[in-house]
Amino acid sequence: MLPFARITVVGLGLIGSSIARAVREYMPTARVTGHDADPDVRARVVALGFCHDVADSVGTAVTDADLVILCVPVGVIGEVAREFAADLPADAIVSDVGSSKAGVAAALAEALPGATVVPAHPVAGTENSGPEAGFASLFHDRWCIVTPSEQSTPIAVTRVSSFWEKLGAKVEIMEPKHHDLVLAITSHLPHLIAYTIVGTASDLEDVTRSEVIKYSAGGFRDFTRIAASDPTMWRDVFLANKDAVLEMLQRFSEDLTALQRAIRWGDGDALFELFTKTRAIRRSIIEQGQDDARPDFGRAH
Amino acid sequence: MLPFARITVVGLGLIGSSIARAVREYMPTARVTGHDADPDVRARVVALGFCHDVADSVGTAVTDADLVILCVPVGVIGEVAREFAADLPADAIVSDVGSSKAGVAAALAEALPGATVVPAHPVAGTENSGPEAGFASLFHDRWCIVTPSEQSTPIAVTRVSSFWEKLGAKVEIMEPKHHDLVLAITSHLPHLIAYTIVGTASDLEDVTRSEVIKYSAGGFRDFTRIAASDPTMWRDVFLANKDAVLEMLQRFSEDLTALQRAIRWGDGDALFELFTKTRAIRRSIIEQGQDDARPDFGRAH
DSSP: OOSOSEEEEEOOSHHHHHHHHHHHHHSTTSEEEEEOSOHHHHHHHHHHTOSSEEOSSHHHHHTTOSEEEEOSOGGGHHHHHHHHGGGOOTTOEEEEOOSOOHHHHHHHHHHSTTOEEEOEEEOOOOSOOSGGGOOTTTTTTOEEEEOOOTTOOHHHHHHHHHHHHHTTOEEEEOOHHHHHHHHIIIIIHHHHHHHHHHHHHHTOSSSOHHHHHHTGGGTHHHHHHHTTSOHHHHHHHHHHTHHHHHHHHHHHHHHHHHHHHHHHTTOHHHHHHHHHHHHHHHHHHHHTTSSOOSGGGGOOO | OOSOSEEEEEOOSHHHHHHHHHHHHHSTTSEEEEEOSOHHHHHHHHHHTOSSEEOSSHHHHHTTOSEEEEOSOGGGHHHHHHHHGGGOOTTOEEEEOOSOOHHHHHHHHHHSTTOEEEOEEEOOOOSOOSGGGOOTTTTTTOEEEEOOOTTOOHHHHHHHHHHHHHTTOEEEEOOHHHHHHHHIIIIIHHHHHHHHHHHHHHTOSSSOHHHHHHTGGGTHHHHHHHTTSOHHHHHHHHHHTHHHHHHHHHHHHHHHHHHHHHHHTTOHHHHHHHHHHHHHHHHHHHHTTSSOOSGGGGOOO
């Protein structure tokens, strides 16, 4: 049995378009309606053909849905929900894919009082954006974290979890606040640091931008991939998960200062000790299937 | 015509073993002698079979060479060179692959007065170490930076450059001090930051190590690859290129503090502006063939 029969995806970028494609592939009898605020994106999605229907207004898009998934930047989730609140069927479940969860739960509680809401976050993505960038297997063997709020019923949580499992994901239930702390270190801080170092590199006077690009294979290019992620989405994440990001950033800065001191004073043992410890985490990530085991992520050589 | 006929590789880890394999593949008539200080590595290299000969002492290894390439951590280059100084043929050229160049030139000048030396640095590698990790195509389309010192003759620079081109690399000539500044931002600082954040993540109390591993696909796992690099090699790089690394680290810390302030005060425009700017560098890196254009580096999905 399918957990949902009529699924509406609001926001047809990388994640939204991947969900739509995955539903078509893994739940072929379900009906997929799409909507995006940008008319140009809607036109491209019609041409790409992965939705049964593309609605011009978000109200029309949700009117017949049993699941509505919001795949928009977290900063506009409340606003978008208010826009379709009057058209939402009473038995529909509303979910989302946002990278910060406590704020999303609050925004949806305010915009959709009385509705059934199950916030969720599939930990998956690439550096590309837009409906052309999505693909059906994006969520395979990735974790989807479901963070029930006061608007979640047990049966709704089960149905949303089952939906993600159909798309190939593994589901974990978590407190929204704890989710935000975990993601601050595993995702938000890495993005912040990547954006920063790419910015630092492009502002140098003694090293030209062309040199930075030419010799990027020494490590820098890895950071540029992350720093190519969608700017609107990430601006919203940092503003929405401010406290947890600032807490992790403070710890990171302290640790960096300690390393800076070790370099300045030539304390090779301190460097060696850290550099040895960090190898173990990589091994565990590979063992648990959370990264490609091939050297250099399997890049072509 | 081959630039060299009898090549000795000292240090048979990822880079040394890749050079030996590449010589066998692209300069099949040249003879390759290998040496490693570790008897266990020597035994494995004999079994792997990519050297014509594996010598038990570094003096024996260089005695008949026309090119000696030192592929050892930069901290021991001087010491290793002193060990074979008495056995080095007068017409041999000595080169290396170290990631910092001013210090290497000084160490070799002291250890091998009167010898012909051409320091070089192929900007290529993976996170793996040891003779099993090497492969012949590692240097394809990567840059090799040659940094002539007072011990380099024009003809020796030409021969070493031609050697790297035979291995598939593109060669650039650069001042050692400028090389060290360029690599500080494109390679050394990225490694330092990756080591730091992986260390920060493993020291948290509120987020478990198992959660960090499970949800690493949100960005963190990219950093763990770099932070799995060889600890001895990297300890030596940071100590050898101290001034340039500290300079870049200072700039990075200032930029990170500015972003921290933008997050604290909710300055979304400042975040958006930086996040937009950093996309352009990624595009240039892809256009210039310095990274895999496939999403997520071509990781399997």
